[in-house]
Amino acid sequence: MPIIAHISDLHFNTQDNRVAAGLLKDLLQIQPTLVVNSGDLTQRARRNQFIAARAYLDQIPFPQLTVPGNHDIPFYDFATRFLAPLSRYKRYITPDLSPRFDHEQFVVLGVNTARSATWKNGRISLEQIKSIQDTFCPLPITQFKVLVTHHPFVPPPDDPTPALVGRGKLAIDVLDTCGADLLLAGHLHRHYSADAKTHHVGIKRTILVAQAGTAISRRIRNEPNAYNLITLIPPEVELQVRAWTGTAFEPITSTRYMKIENHWQKQG
Numbered sequence: 067m068p069i070i071a072h073i074s075d076l077h078f079n080t081q082d083n084r085v086a087a088g089l090l091k092d093l094l095q096i097q098p099t100l101v102v103n104s105g106d107l108t109q110r111a112r113r114n115q116f117i118a119a120r121a122y123l124d125q126i127p128f129p130q131l132t133v134p135g136n137h138d139i140p141f142y143d144f145a146t147r148f149l150a151p152l153s154r155y156k157r158y159i160t161p162d163l164s165p166r167f168d169h170e171q172f173v174v175l176g177v178n179t180a181r182s183a184t185w186k187n188g189r190i191s192l193e194q195i196k197s198i199q200d201t202f203c204p205l206p207i208t209q210f211k212v213l214v215t216h217h218p219f220v221p222p223p224d225d226p227t228p229a230l231v232g233r234g235k236l237a238i239d240v241l242d243t244c245g246a247d248l249l250l251a252g253h254l255h256r257h258y259s260a261d262a263k264t265h266h267v268g269i270k271r272t273i274l275v276a277q278a279g280t281a282i283s284r285r286i287r288n289e290p291n292a293y294n295l296i297t298l299i300p301p302e303v304e305l306q307v308r309a310w311t312g313t314a315f316e317p318i319t320s321t322r323y324m325k326i327e328n329h330w331q332k333q334g
């Protein structure tokens with residue numbers, strides 16, 4: 067069964083080294099098909115922080131798909147922020163800002179939502195919306211379609227205030243039309259899952275949303291370090307949250323959904 071491990075917000079320079087070692091150990095045991103990393107690899111986009119992030123990612127012996135977060139653009143260094151915002155990310159992590167991973171059962175597309183001008187809040191461009199359409203629309207309904215961004219499309223269930231990704235409403239219409247199945251993001255350091263329809267009430271299909279907490283950073287928000295595991299068991303998918311207990315990562319929630327026509331229905 068294909069397994070996608072979704073990690074986010076590593077924030078090197080604020081990492082907890084014990085938790086970082088625990089995450090590596092957990093991933094090595096699980097042997098995921100793909101590790102998705104939804105951005106904020108560093109705390110301040112400094113060179114030494116990217117070097118530390120690179121050294122850590124090099125210890126993960128599985129295919130990886132990564133998008134940058136706002137913290138991967140320098141904030142105080144205005145010259146770099148506006149003239150070459152992702153130069154260090156591209157040098158140390160990957161030059162590919164539109165990564166795609168193809169598997170016979172699923173396709174993952176990454177979109178860079180980090181922007182220099184609106185440093186904290188992200189955005190999707192019209193060109194990126196077109197690339198989402200070109201990627202997902204030709205695929206058969208049986209292929210599981212996953213979009214990865216740093217900034218979220220849906221707020222936490224208990225807090226409607228966080229800013230969502232700019233042009234998210236326009237993008238979600240295309241994702242709906244092209245049959246996207248799952249949106250993965252981070253940024254808020256909160257883990258939660260949802261049906262995008264609960265926030266974007268106009269969409270016709272079910273689009274699952276899985277937000278990841280921070281995997282290894284000390285910048286936690288009243289919840290433990292955590293990451294998501296997505297296991298494809300067609301016609302079902304399991305979304306599991308694995309959280310740090312103090313000694314290891316262990317599952318804390320696990321939800322299965324079954325696809326019936328255009329809808330993912332919660333099981334059990």
Ligand SMILES: [Fe+2]
Nearest residue numbers: 075106253254
């Ligand atoms: Fe973050």
Ligand SMILES: [Fe+2]
Nearest residue numbers: 106135136253
């Ligand atoms: Fe962020």
